[in-house]
Amino acid sequence: MSAFPATVSRLGLYPVVDSVEWIERLLDAGVRTLQLRIKDQSDEAAEAAVAQAIALGKSYDARLFINDYWRLAIKHQAYGVHLGQEDLAVADLAQIRQAGLRLGISTHDDAELDRALAIQPSYIALGHIFPTRTKQMPSAPQGLAELQRHLTRLTHIPTVAIGGISVARAPAVLATGVGGIAVVSAITEAEDWHEATRTLLALAEPAQPA
Numbered sequence: 001m002s003a004f005p006a007t008v009s010r011l012g013l014y015p016v017v018d019s020v021e022w023i024e025r026l027l028d029a030g031v032r033t034l035q036l037r038i039k040d041q042s043d044e045a046a047e048a049a050v051a052q053a054i055a056l057g058k059s060y061d062a063r064l065f066i067n068d069y070w071r072l073a074i075k076h077q078a079y080g081v082h083l084g085q086e087d088l089a090v091a092d093l094a095q096i097r098q099a100g101l102r103l104g105i106s107t108h109d110d111a112e113l114d115r116a117l118a119i120q121p122s123y124i125a126l127g128h129i130f131p132t133r134t135k136q137m138p139s140a141p142q143g144l145a146e147l148q149r150h151l152t153r154l155t156h157i158p159t160v161a162i163g164g165i166s167v168a169r170a171p172a173v174l175a176t177g178v179g180g181i182a183v184v185s186a187i188t189e190a191e192d193w194h195e196a197t198r199t200l201l202a203l204a205e206p207a208q209p210a
Ligand SMILES: Cc1ncc(COP(=O)(O)OP(=O)(O)O)c(N)n1
Pocket: 016, 035, 037, 067, 068, 082, 083, 084, 085, 087, 104, 105, 106, 125, 126, 127, 135, 160, 162, 182
């Protein structure tokens, strides 16, 4: 199987949210990499939100990944799709690649990393780094040392860390050299989501000198 299309080498701040309202707010706030993560709906029920999110992503020239709903992502020509290890068993990867969509894959240990790398995706997600209340995880948090160890074999592909990344923890995560930080509650449960987004953007995507 050949490689999936490339994305940018450093994805920066990567919010993962569950509604079109959040997608629009975050695009307005300057976020350019983000994911629509709707869970447990049929394709029919999710389609309107997926289509609207993709259209919004295009209008802001953003990198909008659709979690799980790969058929809808192809149908509405999303920038990309995010799939976990269980999703890989049921998704038609050849169809996703032929449609020109980028692909991100979740990993949680060395074996999952081997499997993901063999698929040559556009980026690799490494989680969960810290305890998270957003999703029930079957494994233990990997921690920063394990993240750092994984990164030594991932110099050729964009990477994203996920799981329990707060504003306070973001600097230590970014110090490992990981190219992106995917966050849910750090933004959606923040007292002031706009301020949290601004701070995370400044940490993950510092302005380059002219
Ligand atoms: C950036 C990013 N990393 C990991 C995940 C988790 O994907 P998955 O393992 O398929 O679990 P669900 O999100 O589908 O519950 C993600 N969505 N995004």
